[in-house]
Amino acid sequence: MQERVEIQTEMIQLGKFLQKSNVIDTGGMAKWFLSEYVVTVNGERDNRRGRKLYDGDVVEIEGIGSYVVVEEK
Numbered sequence: 001m002q003e004r005v006e007i008q009t010e011m012i013q014l015g016k017f018l019q020k021s022n023v024i025d026t027g028g029m030a031k032w033f034l035s036e037y038v039v040t041v042n043g044e045r046d047n048r049r050g051r052k053l054y055d056g057d058v059v060e061i062e063g064i065g066s067y068v069v070v071e072e073k
Contacts, residue, residue, distance in 0.1 A: 001066070002058065002066045002067060002068045003021070003065060003066070003067050003068070004067075004068055004070045005017065005020055005021045005067050005068070005069055005070065006070050006071075006072045007020070007055075007069060007070070007071055007072065008071075008072050009071075010054065010055075010071065011052045011053060011054050012052075012053050012069065013049065013050050013051065013052060013053070014030070014034070014039070014041070014046065014048065014049050014050065014051040014052075014053060014059070015027055015030030015031075015034075015049030015050065017053055017059065017067075017069070018030055018033060018034075018049075021059075021067055023061060023064060030049040031049055034047040034048070034049055035047060037061055037062060037063070037064070038061070038062040039059065039060070039061050039062075040059070040060045041053065041057060041058070041059055042057055042058055043058075053069045054069065054071075055069055055070060055071035056068070056069065056070075057069045
């Protein structure tokens, strides 16, 4: 089951998304986290903390969970 993560803007960067979804505590942890864990966005592996995520994008983190980005309207 996917956990919904609501955003108030059109897009969110992957590093900020990880923080908003409570996967990491601070934005400074994003680079380390993405180098240590397998993260896929819409089925493609991605380790760029600046990757832009939009409404409907699915982020899967191996061993942690699956999340869907939902733009709050």
